[in-house]
Amino acid sequence: GESVGLHLPTLSVQEGDNSIINCAYSNSASDYFIWYKQESGKGPQFIIDIRSNMDKRQGQRVTVLLNKTVKHLSLQIAATQPGDSAVYFCAEKSQGGKLIFGQGTELSVKP
């Protein structure tokens, strides 16, 4: 079946530390994944994406890692800042274009 899930519902880190948010997916045929950030009262905001022909992709302070063997995604945020506090969702894009979201991890950054 189709499902994308997250391992931890909450993550608390100190400002300046690195954060790692994990995600598992079940559809081995999936070929495109996105991480979204959702701040309170707002819509999901794109962070970074990765195609299945890649293992790693880096953006500004963020890195996404894809392990197709174990169907696992992770989002790494370097030097986490208070503005990074939000709920983070991984999502899998289906052939038809719809996004299948995971449950979400709430990241809390302590000053």
Added chain:
Amino acid sequence: EPEVTQTPSHQVTQMGQEVILRCVPISNHLYFYWYRQILGQKVEFLVSFYNNEISEKSEIFDDQFSVERPDGSNFTLKIRSTKLEDSAMYFCASSPFLGTGEQFFGPGTRLTVL
């Protein structure tokens, strides 16, 4: 920077009433989506729309729901007879492509059914 807009930001209605949620996607986008998020839960796909017709819909999107693109800019979601369990945030999204590439989300409409 272009963005998806949604109105109203908050809609309160009585059970059994009809509501129309409005969205203005980004102007050169071709693919449109509605998602909903019940409080504290994940975002769930409702429907996708392309070339003036529904491309795909979820089990949630039953006969009470409909979508329309009445003109070149608006994209609406209608719920004919609202139920208590329809209370949620409803997000509109649009994208220029079907394949890879992000979907751009609006700020959402919070629907409260009393």
